[in-house]
Amino acid sequence: MGRDKVMNWQMKHFAARQQGVEGLIEGEHSDYGNLTSRQCGNFVKIALERANQLT
Template sequence: MARNKVMDYKMKHYAARVQGVENLILGEKSDYGNLTSRQCGNFVRIALEKANELV
């Protein structure tokens, strides 16, 4: 069974760049352990804003 990706690594890097924390994650196999809960939560907000722009 194929697994749907919610956010691909490009979108995650976009969200990190918008927040100014892209330097805390590196590469396609990103380590998000360096981010706070709030920063991770902001990924959802940014992704939803981007999705709404496409509609």
């Protein structure tokens, strides 16, 4: 399964907004390589919290 199939772009942007780093993943030349390991780990934490709220 590809990375994009695990977390859709809306969830990625939601998680980025929650952390205040959405500007780092937007734009033609921006990508997730601009984030720290901690910020990427927080994406998982936010996604799990959101999934638990929806269930």
